[in-house]
Amino acid sequence: xxxxxxxxxxxxxxxxxxxxxxxxxxxxxxxxxxxxxxxxxxxxxxxxxxxxxxxxxxxxxxxxxxxxxxxxxxxxxxxxxxxxxxxxxxxxxxxxxxxxxxxxxxxxxxxxxxxxxxxxxxxxxxxxxxxxxxxxxxxxxxxxxxxxxxxxxxxxxxxxxxxxxxxxxxxxxxxxxxxxxxxxxxxxxxxxxxxxxxxxxxxxxxxxxxxxxxxxxxxxxxxxxxxxxxxxxxxxxxxxxxxxxxxxxxxxxxxxxxxxxxxxxxxxxxxxxxxxxxxxxxxxxxxxxxxxxxxxxxxxxxxxxxxxxxxxxxxxxxxxxxxxxxxxxxxxxxxxxxxxxxxxxxxxxxxxxxxxxxxxxxxxxxxxxxxxxxxxxxxxxxxxxxxxxxxxxxxxxxxxxxxxxxxxxxxxxxxxxxxxxxxxxxxxxxxxx
Amino acid sequence: xxxxxxxxxxxxxxxxxxxxxxxxxxxxxxxxxxxxxxxxxxxxxxxxxxxxxxxxxxxxxxxxxxxxxxxxxxxxxxxxxxxxxxxxxxxxxxxxxxxxxxxxxxxxxxxxxxxxxxxxxxxxxxxxxxxxxxxxxxxxxxxxxxxxxxxxxxxxxxxxxxxxxxxxxxxxxxxxxxxxxxxxxxxxxxxxxxxxxxxxxxxxxxxxxxxxxxxxxxxxxxxxxxxxxxxxxxxxxxxxxxxxxxxxxxxxxxxxxxxxxxxxxxxxxxxxxxxxxxxxxxxxxxxxxxxxxxxxxxxxxxxxxxxxxxxxxxxxxxxxxxxxxxxxxxxxxxxxxxxxxxxxxxxxxxxxxxxxxxxxxxxxxxxxxxxxxxxxxxxxxxxxxxxxxxxxxxxxxxxxxxxxxxxxxxxxxxxxxxxxxxxxxxxxxxxxxxxxxxxxxxxxxxxxxxxxxxxxxxxxxxxxxxxxxxxxxxxxxxxxxxxxxxxxxxxxxxxx
Numbered sequence: 001x002x003x004x005x006x007x008x009x010x011x012x013x014x015x016x017x018x019x020x021x022x023x024x025x026x027x028x029x030x031x032x033x034x035x036x037x038x039x040x041x042x043x044x045x046x047x048x049x050x051x052x053x054x055x056x057x058x059x060x061x062x063x064x065x066x067x068x069x070x071x072x073x074x075x076x077x078x079x080x081x082x083x084x085x086x087x088x089x090x091x092x093x094x095x096x097x098x099x100x101x102x103x104x105x106x107x108x109x110x111x112x113x114x115x116x117x118x119x120x121x122x123x124x125x126x127x128x129x130x131x132x133x134x135x136x137x138x139x140x141x142x143x144x145x146x147x148x149x150x151x152x153x154x155x156x157x158x159x160x161x162x163x164x165x166x167x168x169x170x171x172x173x174x175x176x177x178x179x180x181x182x183x184x185x186x187x188x189x190x191x192x193x194x195x196x197x198x199x200x201x202x203x204x205x206x207x208x209x210x211x212x213x214x215x216x217x218x219x220x221x222x223x224x225x226x227x228x229x230x231x232x233x234x235x236x237x238x239x240x241x242x243x244x245x246x247x248x249x250x251x252x253x254x255x256x257x258x259x260x261x262x263x264x265x266x267x268x269x270x271x272x273x274x275x276x277x278x279x280x281x282x283x284x285x286x287x288x289x290x291x292x293x294x295x296x297x298x299x300x301x302x303x304x305x306x307x308x309x310x311x312x313x314x315x316x317x318x319x320x321x322x323x324x325x326x327x328x329x330x331x332x333x334x335x336x337x338x339x340x341x342x343x344x345x346x347x348x349x350x351x352x353x354x355x356x357x358x359x360x361x362x363x364x365x366x367x368x369x370x371x372x373x374x375x376x377x378x379x380x381x382x383x384x385x386x387x388x389x390x391x392x393x394x395x396x397x398x399x400x401x402x403x404x405x406x407x408x409x410x411x412x413x414x415x416x417x418x419x420x421x422x423x424x425x426x427x428x429x430x431x432x433x
Numbered sequence: 434x435x436x437x438x439x440x441x442x443x444x445x446x447x448x449x450x451x452x453x454x455x456x457x458x459x460x461x462x463x464x465x466x467x468x469x470x471x472x473x474x475x476x477x478x479x480x481x482x483x484x485x486x487x488x489x490x491x492x493x494x495x496x497x498x499x500x501x502x503x504x505x506x507x508x509x510x511x512x513x514x515x516x517x518x519x520x521x522x523x524x525x526x527x528x529x530x531x532x533x534x535x536x537x538x539x540x541x542x543x544x545x546x547x548x549x550x551x552x553x554x555x556x557x558x559x560x561x562x563x564x565x566x567x568x569x570x571x572x573x574x575x576x577x578x579x580x581x582x583x584x585x586x587x588x589x590x591x592x593x594x595x596x597x598x599x600x601x602x603x604x605x606x607x608x609x610x611x612x613x614x615x616x617x618x619x620x621x622x623x624x625x626x627x628x629x630x631x632x633x634x635x636x637x638x639x640x641x642x643x644x645x646x647x648x649x650x651x652x653x654x655x656x657x658x659x660x661x662x663x664x665x666x667x668x669x670x671x672x673x674x675x676x677x678x679x680x681x682x683x684x685x686x687x688x689x690x691x692x693x694x695x696x697x698x699x700x701x702x703x704x705x706x707x708x709x710x711x712x713x714x715x716x717x718x719x720x721x722x723x724x725x726x727x728x729x730x731x732x733x734x735x736x737x738x739x740x741x742x743x744x745x746x747x748x749x750x751x752x753x754x755x756x757x758x759x760x761x762x763x764x765x766x767x768x769x770x771x772x773x774x775x776x777x778x779x780x781x782x783x784x785x786x787x788x789x790x791x792x793x794x795x796x797x798x799x800x801x802x803x804x805x806x807x808x809x810x811x812x813x814x815x816x817x818x819x820x821x822x823x824x825x826x827x828x829x830x831x832x833x834x835x836x837x838x839x840x841x842x843x844x845x846x847x848x849x850x851x852x853x854x855x856x857x858x859x860x861x862x863x864x865x866x867x868x869x870x871x872x873x874x875x876x877x878x879x880x881x882x883x884x885x886x887x888x889x890x891x892x893x894x895x896x897x898x899x900x901x902x903x904x905x906x907x908x909x910x911x912x913x914x915x916x917x918x919x920x921x922x923x924x925x926x927x928x929x
Contacts, residue, residue, distance in 0.1 A: 011446070163444065235750055248750060326443040347443075354445040359501045363450055363508075363548040366644075366697030374750035379697065380741070400750045405442030412448040413548070419440040 005236045008228040008373045009406050011163060013202065018286035019166045020173065020205065023294035026310040028097055031072050031301030032083050033059065034090040037340040038131035039138045040065035045093055051077045054104035056277050058129075059093050067139050068129045071095055072279035072299035074102040086323040086330050086337050095301070109275035112181065116272070118148035121189040128271035129278045129341075134160075134168070134232075134261025137342040140268070144190060147258045153194040154187045155241050155252075158210075158262040159225060159232035161200065162325025165345040167282040168262050169206050170295045172199065175266060176213030180220050182269040190258060195220045196241050197262075202227025229327065230373055230404040234259050249399050263344070278341050285311045289318035289348035298339050304346050305335035320349040327405040354408075361413045368407035368417065374400050378407035378417050385424030390431040398424050450547070454507035456642045460633035461514050461687065467626040471618030472522035475580040479622065480517040482526050486533045487513030494542040508547050512536055515555035515687060518623025519680060519727070520562075524569045526585045531565075532558040552734045553694045556684075556727050563722065571722060573619055595619045597679040601723040602842070603664040605674055613677040623683050634686040643690040646699065650706025651685040651713075652676065658714040681713055684726035694734040698745030705740055708733045795825060795832075802849035802858025805829035820914055824922075830857065831919045837911040840903045848915035852923050854888050856916055861908075884909075889916025 036042035043060030047053055053071040060069035075098040083092040107128060110116070116124070125141035132138045134157060156179065160168040171179060179197065187195040197214075199206050201224045210222050223241050225231050235246040237259055244255040252259045260268075263281060270276040279300050286293035291312030298307060304321070308314050322329040323337070326347050339346075368378035377396055384392040401421050408417040468476045491509040495502040503509070516533050536558030544550040563570050574580055574590045581588060596606035596613060597620070608617060614627045623630070637643045656672050663671035676682065689695060689709050696705050709729050716725020795809035806827030814821050822845070823834040830851035836843040849858035859881050889912060 009446075011444075245749060248748070320443055322441075322443045326441075328441050329443065330441065331439060331443055349443065352443075353447070354439065354443050359503065361450065361503075361506070361547050363453065364692045364697060365453065366692070367448070369697050369745075375747035376750075377697075377741075377745065377747075396746070397748075397750070403441070408442050408445065410446050410448060412450045412453055414445065414449070416440065418442065422440075 005231075005239065005373045006375065007369075007371050007406065008230060009371055009409060010228055011409070013163045015164060015166050015169070015203070017164065017288075017290075018284045018293040018295055019169060019203075021294045022170060022174075023285075023292070023296050023310055025297045025299075026302060026306045027099065028073070028299065028302045028306050030078065030094055030096050031299060032085075032092045032094050032303065032338040033069055033072060033301040034083075034085050034092045034338065034340055035060045035069055036090055037069065037137055037300070037342060038067045038129075039136050040067070040142075042091065043067065043069045045080045045091070047077050047080070047093060049077050049079050053077060053095060055101040056106045056279060057104040058106060058277075059095075065139060065142060067131055067141075068127065068277075069093070070106065070129055070277040070279050071104075072301050073097040074100055074104075084334055084337055086332055086340065086343070092301075092338070105275065106277055107271060107275040110272050112273055114272075116185065116189050118144070118189045118191065121186070121268075121272070122148070124271055125268065127277070128267070130264060130267050130271060131278065131341045132261060133263035133267060133281060133342055134344065135342070137340075140260070140264055143260070144186070144258065147190050147253045149191045151190055151253060151256050151258045152192050153196065153242055153257045154183060154190065154192050155223075155237055155257055155259045156183050156195070156197040156262050156265050157232055157234075157237055157259055158197055158199045158206070159237065161229045161232040162327050162329075162345075164286045164347045165284045165325045166286070167284045167295055167344050169203060170282050171262050171266050172197075172206050172213075173209045176209055178269045178273075179262060179265055180213060180217060181273075182265040183220050185272065186258070186260065186265065186268065192258065196223050197221070198223040198225055198237055198241055200225055200227045200231060229406060230402070233373065233402045233404060235402065236373055248397055281339070281341065281343070283307060283339055283343055284345035284347070286345060287322075287348035288350045289315045289321075291315065300341055301338045303336055303338055304332070307339065307346055308335060308348070314348055315350065317350055318348050319352045322347040322349070327409065328403060354414075360415045362415055363413055365412060367410045367412065371406040371410045373404060373406060374402055376401055378411075378421075381424065382415055382417055382420055385420045385427070388424075388427050390427055393424050393428055394431075398428060401425070450506045450508070453642055454511050456637060456640045457511045457687075458507065458514060460637045460642075461511075461518060461623070463629035463632045464518060464623045464626065464683070465514070467616075467629040468518070468522065468622035471616075471625045472574070472580055472622060474582045476522040476622045478582055479520060479522055479524065479526070479529055480514065482529050483517035483520075483533050484510055484513035486530045487516070487537050490534045490537045491542065494538050498542065500546065503547055506547060509537055512541065512554045515623075516558050518683065518687075519555060519559050519621050521570065521573050521620070522580055522622050523572065523574050523588050523590045525587050528562060528566055528569055532562040535561045548693045550693050551737075552731055553688055553691045556688055556731050559727050560731055563727065567722070575619070595678070595723075596674065597723045598842070600664075600674060600678055601717070605665045605670055606678065610670075610673055610677065613674070617677070620678075621680060621683075623687075624680055627677050627682050630682050630686050637686075644702065646702040647690045647695055647706040647709075648685040650703045651689050651709045652681070654707040654710025655681055655685075655713055658710065662714070662718070675717075679717075679724045680726040684713075684730055685709070688726070689730050689733075694730075694737060696737040696741040696745065698741050700744040701737070701740035704744065705733055705737060708736065799825065799827060799832045799849065802832060802847075802860070803827050803830045803851065804857070818918065820911070821918055824918075831922065832858075833915040833918060834862065835911045835915045835918075837907045837914070839907040844904070844907050844911065846908065846911045846915070848912055850889075850916050850919035854916060854920040854923065856884055856887050856889060856912060859884055859912065880905075881908075884912045887912075887916070889913040889920070 041062050041064050043062045045060050047059045055074040057071045058068050059071050075096045078094040078096050080093050082089045122141045122145045130140040158168050158172050183195040199210055214222050225240050234252050238246050238252050238255050238257045246255045267278050282295050283298045284295050285307045294311050321332050323332055323343055381396050381398055403418050405418050487509045492502055492504055516536055536554035540552050540554040540557040541550045573595050596608055599606040618625050659675040660668045660672040665671050696702050712729035712732055713725045716728055799809055806829045809825045809827045812824050812826050814824055820835050825832045832849045834847050836845045845862040847860045847862050851857050
């Protein structure tokens with residue numbers, strides 16, 4: 001299938017390292033649960049050191065655009081303090097695990113036949129603390145609430161275009177019925193008419209699982225999309241599935257669509273039908289530096305060290321550890337950081353092909369222009385971002401940049417393109433104020 | 434644990450600037466080898482001097498300007514190679530050194546280094562030399578002539594005509610087309626074999642170092658225009674000879690597609706290539722030099738940035754729609770208009786001075802050739818006359834500039850003829866005849882003197898120059914033509 005967007009890249013996906021392999025979940029001695037795992041305001045702690053907490057108990061919450069945080073184990077609170085996390089030090093609740101998982105009935109479990117209104121579902125999503133699990137952690141309730149009665153299509157994003165990462169595949173291969181149910185539930189709640197599950201044609205097993213799952217289903221569709229990075233990006237997904245265009249600077253809802261990552265949809269079904277808040281997720285622990293790459297169902301707050309331990313440990317010559325996929329994830333310098341709601345993978349690499357060069361230079365080869373999936377001119381944006389020319393940056397639509405990293409991946413001059421664009425966006429935001 | 438924590442992405446493709454430059458070097462190798470086979474050791478030495486000076490010059494510049502030494506990216510090697518490829522093997526070494534230093538320091542270094550230069554460094558270096566030493570850059574040794582490996586300040590060679598020179602004169606060259614495609618050792622080092630150039634270009638395409646648009650647009654436009662405005666009998670033959678002669682293939686393949694001096698957007702690239710093609714044809718047909726590739730590409734270079742802005746801006750994240758934006762087009766347009774006004778003013782202002790100088794020159798030179806005349810006015814040449822280029826009337830007679838095909842190229846004579854029809858003076862204005870084969874015609878007083886006092890009627894019996902029958906006959910025909918022309922003029926004037 002021809003991609004509907006120009007540009008993008010194809011690379012060795014290296015997904016077979018971990019694909020289809022599921023390991024035993026580690027049982028952490030302590031969990032470190034950050035109070036900010038989502039976009040929006042950080043939650044304020046509701047517990048303090050010495051308190052006893054139950055599994056699923058709400059331990060943090062806040063007003064406004066924010067999400068509550070729940071205990072992912074039962075035990076007692078050791079500390080509420082700043083701890084190193086992905087992306088910097090964050091206030092965390094540290095819980096010593098008593099190993100019993102004594103439950104706290106936070107949420108009501110609905111029957112599978114239950115019909116929920118948009119507002120009811122929105123309330124559950126907020127109470128369950130569900131963040132968009134494939135991307136920036138935007139609160140799912142806010143995303144859903146904005147499109148009730150306004151979107152006609154729900155897209156379940158199971159493309160996962162990042163190399164190495166296979167956590168989303170696990171869900172499709174092992175939990176396909178739940179995903180389909182979840183898709184129906186959300187579609188009906190927001191009043192949409194279509195529910196589409198989008199996967200990449202390059203992953204044969206995944207496509208097969210989806211086809212098998214949808215064999216006797218007529219009201220949920222499959223979209224088998226081209227195997228090209230970054231097909232999973234919202235704007236490109238909407239264009240591929242509906243043929244509609246998300247306007248420059250707009251969101252999928254502007255094109256009548258709601259896009260949820262498959263892990264988010266799974267978390268929603270767990271919240272609605274099981275009554276489980278967002279306290280666990282699948283994480284791919286993979287990369288050449290991991291001795292036995294696997295996918296693990298992990299409690300939020302488990303340290304990367306516990307994850308790696310459960311996968312046979314790391315090789316001595318590890319060069320880079322990335323939280324998330326290698327194209328858009330964040331590198332970490334310590335295994336002490338905890339898994340959050342948005343940690344889709346821990347990728348440990350032996351070689352650092354993106355190591356900084358002494359003198360990054362632009363030869364104007366234009367490969368970045370060809371690679372950009374959203375029709376931007378990275379080489380010109382780079383120049384204008386360096387000279388902080390807000391006018392030109394705006395004219396060249398910098399805000400449409402999805403930070404997929406395709407330009408930086410192909411750049412022979414090894415320019416720090418994505419970093420520079422993030423700085424450029426800040427300049428634009430400040431200029432707009 | 435020794436891990437890196439930079440920003441995303443955390444993996445990159447294996448592409449690197451050094452690899453691209455290495456590909457350029459590999460792509461130029463076939464042309465270099467052909468050049469060495471054709472012109473011998475000297476071609477290799479010119480290339481080594483060029484590359485060595487480029488590397489040394491860039492290193493020194495980086496050290497002086499306190500920048501990171503950029504030599505490891507091999508871009509200086511490529512500039513040195515490209516520069517040598519567009520030179521004749523017979524250039525003295527000091528000229529090579531001057532030109533390549535200009536390229537890497539003035540054009541590339543001062544502009545900000547790799548990727549920042551507006552102009553193609555190798556071509557700018559060549560243009561610089563064309564202004565200072567046009568002779569060395571436009572004389573080419575005959576095929577198979579042995580070139581001395583030495584010669585730092587000067588090299589003696591027997592210049593020979595290139596196929597391009599023949600085209601320039603409106604003639605189809607003697608060389609066969611297939612020969613011209615495979616092996617044409619009469620030009621620059623890199624222009625020896627079209628086949629070698631194409632091999633290198635195909636390699637670059639296969640490696641995805643260059644995209645095909647600029648070269649294809651360039652050669653396509655060039656081909657269409659030479660086909661449309663052909664000379665000689667067959668448009669197709671003229672077009673093919675035009676494509677295979679001179680530097681257009683080399684320029685399109687390796688120069689026009691240079692990254693930093695060409696646009697990056699699809700439509701801008703098509704237009705850039707087409708512009709190069711149009712200008713090359715224009716300069717070939719009416720320029721000062723036989724070849725126009727250098728100046729054509731150099732003129733298009735500064736437009737790259739604007740072409741990208743005008744035709745490259747894409748308005749949608751998903752669709753390929755583009756919006757041409759000419760909001761700042763007035764800047765270069767204004768520059769062109771201003772430059773035009775300045776040139777026009779200069780030409781108009783200088784016209785009077787030029788007339789005075791012309792009169793002074795005429796009095797000085799023509800006064801000696803036509804005793805008794807002091808004011809000279811140019812009169813139009815009658816239609817249907819071939820060879821008569823210019824006629825100037827004085828009180829006692831006429832001075833006629835006449836061209837006649839010689840052994841190699843046209844011989845141009847200035848002949849003064851009295852009102853009585855007698856040849857009173859004679860000078861050779863230009864001659865490309867080779868030494869020992871008529872080259873001395875211009876300076877042999879006895880040979881030229883025998884025509885004085887004649888009426889152009891018995892020039893057929895002129896004493897021939899040794900070993901140069903054709904040159905002798907050409908001079909004789911020219912004198913006769915001038916004398917007869919003036920005799921017809923005076924006859925008409927006196928009503929005889």
